[in-house]
Amino acid sequence: MVKIKKVSDKMITINKNMQSEILMTTMEEIVPEDSLFRKIDKYIDFTFIYDEVKDLYCENNGRPSIDPVVLFKLVKNKNYFVITTNVDGQFLKAGFNHNKVFEVQGSLSKIQCAVGCHNKLYDDLKMVRNMLKENNNCTIPTKLVPICPVCKGKMEVNLRKDAFFVEDDNWHKLNHNYEQFVNENKDKKLILIELGVGFNTPSIIRFPFERMVLEYKDTTLIRVNNKYSDLAFEIEDKTILINDDCNSFIKKIL
Numbered sequence: 207m208v209k210i211k212k213v214s215d216k217m218i219t220i221n222k223n224m225q226s227e228i229l230m231t232t233m234e235e236i237v238p239e240d241s242l243f244r245k246i247d248k249y250i251d252f253t254f255i256y257d258e259v260k261d262l263y264c265e266n267n268g269r270p271s272i273d274p275v276v277l278f279k280l281v282k283n284k285n286y287f288v289i290t291t292n293v294d295g296q297f298l299k300a301g302f303n304h305n306k307v308f309e310v311q312g313s314l315s316k317i318q319c320a321v322g323c324h325n326k327l328y329d330d331l332k333m334v335r336n337m338l339k340e341n342n343n344c345t346i347p348t349k350l351v352p353i354c355p356v357c358k359g360k361m362e363v364n365l366r367k368d369a370f371f372v373e374d375d376n377w378h379k380l381n382h383n384y385e386q387f388v389n390e391n392k393d394k395k396l397i398l399i400e401l402g403v404g405f406n407t408p409s410i411i412r413f414p415f416e417r418m419v420l421e422y423k424d425t426t427l428i429r430v431n432n433k434y435s436d437l438a439f440e441i442e443d444k445t446i447l448i449n450d451d452c453n454s455f456i457k458k459i460l
């Protein structure tokens with residue numbers, strides 16, 4: 207069961223109905239028989255994604271992921287964009303288009319000069335694998351410690367934790383893509399699905415989403431949050447609050 211917080215009488219009725227529809231409706235019923243999407247599904251075997259992403263998941267520990275193929279299919283026919291403050295690269299691992307995922311706060315898969323002496327990021331997957339291979343009682347050979355190729359100083363993971371965070375050309379390109387997506391769709395029916403955004407960095411997603419809902423006529427916010435599911439009264443009529451854990455919520459609707 208998805209627990210939904212009451213924001214108005216009208217809202218609670220709609221959501222109660224929606225719950226049962228979500229549980230009982232299948233894609234077979236929703237998508238017309240002659241739909242192009244049915245043909246795509248028939249002729250393209252998406253299981254290739256498992257091979258593509260298998261190296262990015264751990265085989266024997268960690269939290270079980272949502273099936274990457276299911277996540278990919280969720281958006282494959284839709285005009286979407288992802289903005290995230292997560293730095294674990296899960297959206298990209300799941301097969302999302304790299305031009306449509308803006309990781310605002312950096313990524314654990316990249317390293318940079320620790321003092322940002324130049325504006326470039328480096329993939330660290332190979333480096334980390336080598337470190338794990340040579341790991342001996344939590345120590346690694348000195349030769350494996352990365353050194354900045356420009357200033358010869360230390361390197362750091364590309365996370366926004368101090369004034370030296372590097373925003374490279376790709377970061378600026380994705381920032382532009384995000385702004386362009388919003389501008390192109392703000393006058394259409396736009397759904398903002400906010401998954402688990404609290405008050406650590408609310409100025410990146412939470413507050414701008416609330417502003418968009420207030421300003422754009424046909425925009426609706428779906429806020430999924432089991433901790434901070436409160437809302438400004440000005441936008442309560444255009445918002446659906448779902449008081450649930452994100453992982454559990456997504457599993458229920460798919």
Ligand SMILES: [Zn+2]
Pocket residue numbers: 319320321322323324354355356357358359
């Ligand atoms: Zn440097």
